[in-house]
Amino acid sequence: MKTVMVVGAGPAGLMAAEVLSGAGVQVLLLDAMPSIGRKFLLAGKGGLNLTHSEPADLFAVRYGQRRQQIETIFKTFDASCVRSWAASLGIETFVGSSGRVFPADMKAAPLLRAWLTRLRHPKNGLPVTFLMRHRWTGWHQAAPSATRTDTTLDATWLDFDTVQGLIQLQADAVVLALGGGSWARLGSNGAWVPWLQAKGVAVAPLLPANCGFDVQNGWSAHFSNHFAGLPFKSVALTFRNTQGFEFARKGEFVATATGLEGSLIYAVSGLLRDEVLARGSATFHLDLLPDMPYERVLAEVKHPRGSRSLSSHLKSRLHIEGIKAAILYELLSKAQMADPVQLAQAIKALPITVAAARPIDEAISSAGGVLFEAMTEQLMLESLPGVFCAGEMLDWEAPTGGYLLTACLASGVCAGQGVLSYLKIK
Numbered sequence: 001m002k003t004v005m006v007v008g009a010g011p012a013g014l015m016a017a018e019v020l021s022g023a024g025v026q027v028l029l030l031d032a033m034p035s036i037g038r039k040f041l042l043a044g045k046g047g048l049n050l051t052h053s054e055p056a057d058l059f060a061v062r063y064g065q066r067r068q069q070i071e072t073i074f075k076t077f078d079a080s081c082v083r084s085w086a087a088s089l090g091i092e093t094f095v096g097s098s099g100r101v102f103p104a105d106m107k108a109a110p111l112l113r114a115w116l117t118r119l120r121h122p123k124n125g126l127p128v129t130f131l132m133r134h135r136w137t138g139w140h141q142a143a144p145s146a147t148r149t150d151t152t153l154d155a156t157w158l159d160f161d162t163v164q165g166l167i168q169l170q171a172d173a174v175v176l177a178l179g180g181g182s183w184a185r186l187g188s189n190g191a192w193v194p195w196l197q198a199k200g201v202a203v204a205p206l207l208p209a210n211c212g213f214d215v216q217n218g219w220s221a222h223f224s225n226h227f228a229g230l231p232f233k234s235v236a237l238t239f240r241n242t243q244g245f246e247f248a249r250k251g252e253f254v255a256t257a258t259g260l261e262g263s264l265i266y267a268v269s270g271l272l273r274d275e276v277l278a279r280g281s282a283t284f285h286l287d288l289l290p291d292m293p294y295e296r297v298l299a300e301v302k303h304p305r306g307s308r309s310l311s312s313h314l315k316s317r318l319h320i321e322g323i324k325a326a327i328l329y330e331l332l333s334k335a336q337m338a339d340p341v342q343l344a345q346a347i348k349a350l351p352i353t354v355a356a357a358r359p360i361d362e363a364i365s366s367a368g369g370v371l372f373e374a375m376t377e378q379l380m381l382e383s384l385p386g387v388f389c390a391g392e393m394l395d396w397e398a399p400t401g402g403y404l405l406t407a408c409l410a411s412g413v414c415a416g417q418g419v420l421s422y423l424k425i426k
Contacts (some may be wrong), residue, residue, distance in 0.1 A: 001026050002423050005158065005171040007136050009036045010187075011405060012391025013177030015077075019416025020175075023123040023425055029119075029128050031187065032135035032158060034204065037112050038186040041178065043364075043405075044108025045063035048172040051082040057110025062403045064270065066396040069372040070407055073379075075415040076183045080092070088115040100402055110405055134160040136196045139253060140168045155199070155384040157323050173419045177412060178368030180392040181206035192368075200383045202371040207277075208363035209397040210404075211269050213354035214282055219258065223330045228257040228321045236290035237264050238349075241275050255261035255323060257331045259354060267399050270367065273357045285349040288324050298325070298344040310337060314359065320347065365404055378418025379411060386422060390415040 002025050006013045008265055009031035017027045053090045059079055063070040077085075081102060083093050091111045092104040119128040140157040152170060157170040159381035179188030190206045197203055218224075236250045253262030265272075267283065275282035289297060297318065314320040320328070326338065328346060336342040361367055370389045372380055379394075390411040398404050422425075 002173075002425065003028065003158075003171045004173045004175065004419055005030060005169060006175045006425075007031075007158070007179060008179060008187075008391065009033070009130070009132075010036070010177060010179055010391060010408065011040055012408040012415070014119065014121050015409050016175045016177060016388075016390055016413030016416040016419070017119060017128045018115075019413055020419060021119060021122060021128050023337040023420050024125055025126045025420070025425065026126055028131060028169070030131045030134040030136070030169075032133065032174060032185045034132055035109075036116060036130065036132070036417065037187060038128035039106050039183055040112065040405075042183070042186060047106040048103055048108040048111065049400070049402045049405070050086060050093060050103065051079040051101045053079070053099045053101055053405040061402070062398050062401075063407070064398075066372065070396060072377055073414045076417055079412040080401070082406055082409060085409075086111065089118065098401075099226070102173055104321040109113065116390075131160075131162075134162050135165075136192070137166070139199065140170075141307070153169050155381075155387045164391045173388065173422055175388045175390060175412075175419060176393065177391045177415075178393050180369060181207065181360045182270075182366045185359050188366075188392065190360075195382075196370065199381075201381055202374040204368040204371055204395045206360060206366045206368040207273060208357045209270060209367040210272070210364035211271070211273070211360075211362065212259060212265060212358040213257060213272060213276075214259040214418055216353040216355040219255075220330060223326060224253075224257045225324045227255050227326050230255055231262070231322060232264075232286070232288075232327075233260045234290065235264070235324075236287040237284055238287070239268055239271060239284035241271050241282075242279065245271065246399065247271055247284075247403040255327075259358070260352075261358070263271040263400065266364065269357070269396055272354055273367075276354065276356060281353050283351050283353040284371050285351055287326075287349060288320060288328075288347050289318060292318075294344060294348045297347050298340065301340045301344045301347070312380045318347070364400060365392060367395075369393045369395040371395050376418070378421060379415040380418050381420060388418050388422075397417070 004020050004025050004027055004031045006017045009029055017029045021027045026315045060067050086093050093101050095101055137159045156174050160167050178192045181190035193203050231252050231254050233252045237390050238248045240246045247268045251264035253264040272282045300317040332346055379388050391408045
């Protein structure tokens with residue numbers, strides 16, 4: 001009987017374990033945390049977004065430069081498979097107004113419970129053995145044997161720190177599903193990066209993705225104290241990077257004490273982050289009234305206001321008040337506020353400059369990781385036969401909306417099937 005170690009009990013690791021155990025492989029699923037799927041549960045706290053219902057071509061675009069590699073993974077398990085898989089666990093799903101797919105009860109815990117029940121008590125195959133509080137600490141130095149007198153590093157022989165102390169485990173193959181670099185308190189801390197690099201595996205630096213940003217020079221104390229935590233609703237954001245790629249989308253986001261975060265910012269965060277890294281800052285433009293043409297805005301701003309203050313005028317003529325009015329006063333000079341043309345231009349295209357992404361541990365996900373060029377199509381490391389990688393530790397990124405979870409699940413299936421092929425198990 002073949003034994004496989006799956007290191008990491010997140011969605012990618014659990015899915016790899018399901019594929020392997022269903023094929024009659026003895027699976028040891030090890031994780032540093034005391035319980036399973038912590039990031040998965042926290043991500044689903046406000047409603048578990050399983051996947052997205054949009055057409056496959058548009059879905060694949062969300063993975064940017066890694067579209068080709070992710071599409072290859074989706075050949076084994078795509079967005080439609082996610083819904084079918086959830087249904088096989090007894091979890092009904094529905095498509096929301098935005099096209100996102102959710103469990104009927106919106107919760108992550110029932111799905112995880114059903115999943116773990118299947119893994120522990122499968123109708124077919126072998127039950128998965130879960131070993132919690134087993135923190136991988138690197139490759140084990142194999143002892144000399146009768147056929148091998150030198151001490152070499154065995155890629156399928158790993159060290160783990162446990163409550164009983166340091167132990168060594170070996171298997172016929174290994175699936176690493178260790179997560180990226182965000183939410184370290186839940187287990188994804190990127191500690192694995194130097195261990196893989198030491199084995200000659202190419203790893204792109206881990207960077208924050210789906211993250212917030214600090215604005216250049218910070219907000220004033222007044223703006224920070226009065227408006228941090230409040231949303232910008234019904235706005236549009238446009239950004240063109242130095243390579244000429246343009247992002248344009250309507251949505252909403254939130255002001256923070258030092259900058260900006262929220263869905264619309266997360267959607268453009270990869271482009272902003274890369275621009276900041278390359279140039280030191282990035283400037284996007286915010287349309288505070290995206291459904292009103294510039295000419296109408298200008299006419300309303302120019303409309304005689306009599307004895308009313310400018311704030312009252314903007315509120316009555318354009319319904320600009322609260323945080324929308326505050327950011328105009330925050331970023332424009334008195335002269336610009338007094339000039340109808342400059343004010344109207346700012347309402348339709350207010351430049352906002354960000355100078356830094358928030359730390360990776362605050363990000364929803366991370367970019368970077370093991371390069372696809374260092375792996376086979378079945379996600380086995382070229383330099384380490386028998387070792388496979390899956391999930392967020394791979395070099396890809398995607399926006400929120402179900403894309404992150406779908407790719408994690410799909411890569412787990414791909415890696416699991418890759419192990420079966422490697423071990424010649426049908």
